[in-house]
Amino acid sequence: MGRNIAVTIISLTVLCSCSFIPKYKRPAMPVEKKFPDKGVYKNISFGNETNVSKIKWQDFIKDPKLKEVVKLALKNNRDLRLAILNVEQARALYGIKAAELYPSLYATSGIEKQRVPEDISFTKKAYTEKRYSVNFGLAEWEIDFFGKIRSFKKEALEEFLAAKENRRAAQIALITEVSRAYLRLCADIENLKIAEELLRTAEENFELVKSQYDAGVATEIDLNRARTEVESIKVDVVKLKQLINLDINTLNFLVGTHVDEKLLPKGLPEKNPFEEVKPGISSYVLLNRPDVMAAEHKLKASYARIGAARAAFFPSISLTSAIGTVSDELSNLFKGSARTWNLSLKGALPVFDPRIWAAYKLSKVQRKIVLTQYEKTIQNAFKEVMDRLTIKATIDEQIEAQKKLVRSLERTYELSLKRYKQGIDSYFSVLDAKRNLLQAKQALTNLIMSKYANRIALYAALGGGGD
Incomplete structure (x- = not known):
């Protein structure tokens, strides 16, 4: 009998091949097929088609201190840890759905005792009835003739794959945010150096004006202006020191632990701390972004839900079986005469259940919603890349213009101070210069840091930094 049950199970499993999941076809890209290379974008070297998502962040980040800070963040950041746990949760849920395709075997044993009163006893005497049993068999197993369970399994698989991509997206976001916080700290430290240098100059000028005032050459207004300028720059210095500490707090929070002082920057990096990335002209590179891939897995999961909803219109068939022994004496339990078995095959066909139709309509609406979300994700990705390319195409020109402005203002300041010492101009022109x-100078520092930040943002927008 056991062999017959096994043959039955195998046969039914083989027969379960029907599926009502609609055939999936990737939707058309809702954006231009190529990034623009005209106008301001003509200065960009797109290079050959490159899968930026394959460039490891360890190779992309060149600054050794920043690289160590990112390593700490990947180890300690709680948001990334939650994303990893969500992947494990999705993996477990997929395992549960996959296991439902196969029968559950169980073994049981037991003893039952029951007192039969004399009123219903055949012998007209009360007695105690005993039964010993040992059984091995199948719990109720739904045979997946029409693919409902396999549809749920497919949905769980796609949800798991989406969770994996979301974890990759969380890692990219973390690397980007840590890098930006690090660069903000670099900029504020550099701006503090500039402010402290100007403070020293302002204090020297104040001593000069004071000596001239004491000699009766400078006016009291000039003296007060010189003192005001010193105090004004001191306020800027204190504000920048405050910003630096806030930057460090932000960096510690993103990393998830205290960042050692030796890993903190000393100012503006001598060169760009990131490698150059060339995305290629085709916008299909966006399909490698983890958020786009996660959205596509969600879309595939919605197809599987439709398959499950369609399968619900067809009969559900379940099998229960057991083989074992039953005896009223423990000593006879394993004798051949005590053998017993049972086999139960049940089917249920929904004749009238409005919920099934409603669930089917819901699954189709949900697919449309997820499709719209998928298209919106691609459009958002395209905009992010275009924004980064716009900055990339124009930032060098801005920096060069700002450098010329700084050189011009340095010369203006030198001339203003010289004219004041010669008594030609008032000290107001010196202060203004x-x-x-x-x-x-601070604007130049911020522009340079924006160039660096844009490179890591472009790398992330193209799907880099996930592994």
């Missing part, structure tokens, strides 16, 4: 120079 110095203030403009400070702002221009």
